[in-house]
Amino acid sequence: MHGFLFRLIPPRTTFGSDMTAEERETMMLHVSYWTSLAQQGKALAFGPVDDPDGPYGIGIVLVADDLEEAEALRDADPAVRSPHGFRTVIAPMPALVTADGSYPERA
Numbered sequence: 001m002h003g004f005l006f007r008l009i010p011p012r013t014t015f016g017s018d019m020t021a022e023e024r025e026t027m028m029l030h031v032s033y034w035t036s037l038a039q040q041g042k043a044l045a046f047g048p049v050d051d052p053d054g055p056y057g058i059g060i061v062l063v064a065d066d067l068e069e070a071e072a073l074r075d076a077d078p079a080v081r082s083p084h085g086f087r088t089v090i091a092p093m094p095a096l097v098t099a100d101g102s103y104p105e106r107a
Contacts, residue, residue, distance in 0.1 A: 003096035
């Protein structure tokens with residue numbers, strides 16, 4: 001099992017305050033998608049980050065077997081599939097401590 005940090009970078013720094021109705025609909029689908037991943041135990045946490053250098057969203061995935069599976073989760077995200085210009089970054093986490101004290105092993 002691997003842990004991965006997902007970053008969803010919006011199309012512009014003002015996205016949170018000036019998204020269009022279509023973008024808002026996409027974000028609602030995005031939240032539903034990540035909520036489902038969390039309910040399935042695939043995502044530990046997700047949400048927006050109000051970074052002074054520019055906002056973005058994060059998701060921490062627990063059960064991706066490898067980068068290919070992590071990329072498949074990303075590619076199924078409605079925000080990523082949308083035409084709105086989101087960018088993503090996926091970074092492996094060599095060690096991940098969870099609330100139950102487990103340390104997912106890297107293969």
